[in-house]
Amino acid sequence: EEQLVESGGGLVQPGGSLKLSCAGSGFTFSAHTVTWVRQASGKGLEWVGRIRNKDNKYATAYSASVKGRVTMSRDDSTNTAYLQLSGLRSDDTAVYYCTGGGYFDVWGRGTTVTVSS
Amino acid sequence: QAVVTQEPSLNVSPGGTVTLTCGSSTGVVTSGHYPYWLQQKPGQAPRTLIYNTDDKHSWTPARFSGSLLGGQAALTLSAAQAEDEADYYCSLYYDGSRVFGGGTKVTVL
Numbered sequence: 001e002e003q004l005v006e007s008g009g010g011l012v013q014p015g016g017s018l019k020l021s022c023a024g025s026g027f028t029f030s031a032h033t034v035t036w037v038r039q040a041s042g043k044g045l046e047w048v049g050r051i052r053n054k055d056n057k058y059a060t061a062y063s064a065s066v067k068g069r070v071t072m073s074r075d076d077s078t079n080t081a082y083l084q085l086s087g088l089r090s091d092d093t094a095v096y097y098c099t100g101g102g103y104f105d106v107w108g109r110g111t112t113v114t115v116s117s
Numbered sequence: 118q119a120v121v122t123q124e125p126s127l128n129v130s131p132g133g134t135v136t137l138t139c140g141s142s143t144g145v146v147t148s149g150h151y152p153y154w155l156q157q158k159p160g161q162a163p164r165t166l167i168y169n170t171d172d173k174h175s176w177t178p179a180r181f182s183g184s185l186l187g188g189q190a191a192l193t194l195s196a197a198q199a200e201d202e203a204d205y206y207c208s209l210y211y212d213g214s215r216v217f218g219g220g221t222k223v224t225v226l
Contacts, residue, residue, distance in 0.1 A: 035215070037163070044220040045155070045163060045206050061213045064118050103168035104153060110162055 002026040002106045004098050009111030017086040020111055022098030023079060030054065030076035032101050036083050038094035039110075048096070051081060066092075088115045119143045119211050123218035129197045129225055137221045139190040139207030150209040152190035154183055157220075158203045167192060199225050 008020040022034060033056075036048040049062035051072040060072050066085060074081040081098060095110040120142040129135035139152060146152065154167035167173060167183035170190065180195045190207055202225045207218045 037217075044204075045157075045208075045217040047208065047215040047217055049214075059213075063214065097162055099163075099165075103172070103174070104155070104163075104165040105174065107162040107164065 002101060004100060004106050004108035006096060006098055006108040006111035009096065009113045011114045011116060012088050013117055014088060014090065014115055016088050016115075017084065018088065018113060020083040020085075020096055020098075020113070022081040022083070022100075022108060024081075024100060024106070025079060027101050027106065029079040029100065034072075034074060034081040034098055034100045035104065036072065037097045037099060038092075038113075039097070040091070040094045043094075046094070048083070088113075090115050119209070119216050121207060121209050121216045121218035123205075123207055123221045125219070126222040126224065129194065129201075129223060131197060131199060131225055133197050134193065134195045135197060135223065136186070137192040137194075137205055137207075137223070138186065139192075139209065139218055140188070141209055143211070145188040146185060146190045146209065148185065150190070150211070152183065152185075153208040153215075154181075154190075154192045155206045155208065156203045157206065163206065194223070197223075197225050201225055 003025045005023045033052045035050040052059045069087045071084040093115045097110045099107045122140040155163040157163040166177045171183040182193050184191045204220045206220045208215050
């Protein structure tokens with residue numbers, strides 16, 4: 001079964017940082033772009049950014065809302081992608097999903113990040 | 118950053134047809150925006166139904182179809198069923214990044 005599992009969410013203080021993980025299985029994780037999408041409670045989906053595969057030099061792109069605070073990386077030896085976000089603000093509070101597999105084929109169930117003092 | 122627009126809500130009768138649209142603040146939506154359509158039900162992760170304007174995943178019911186219509190991307194749901202009640206999001210590609218629309222809540226009643 002193709003699967004993505006996010007982890008690393010939790011309660012973080014404003015100004016803090018976090019590192020989320022996205023572990024893939026059941027498909028050729030290394031061949032595909034991994035995209036991060038977030039969703040604040042009761043709101044719509046927001047594209048956060050993506051990291052491409054090795055053939056595309058692991059190129060990254062980020063949304064304006066996180067640019068300068070975000071780093072995406074991946075370790076294809078462990079089929080895991082990462083999202084590091086710093087300078088956390090209340091509006092970063094959301095469920096963070098990763099998706100991949102070609103055409104957003106596979107989605108994780110999400111991990112919840114809450115930014116609050 | 119471009120803004121992607123969708124109808125906030127639409128109603129459809131069981132067995133009826135409804136078309137959702139997806140517009141771009143930059144102008145006409147083309148195949149080069151590689152439109153995606155996603156379905157999300159309460160408490161669930163999104164699920165991609167349509168990619169690259171009109172391509173379907175193996176799990177996409179035949180009653181869903183994607184197209185370009187009047188300068189916008191469109192998702193048509195034919196013969197709607199109660200289980201199709203959900204939020205639908207479109208996503209457009211812009212020079213290396215993607216933008217989601219605000220979503221359309223489809224009610225089957």
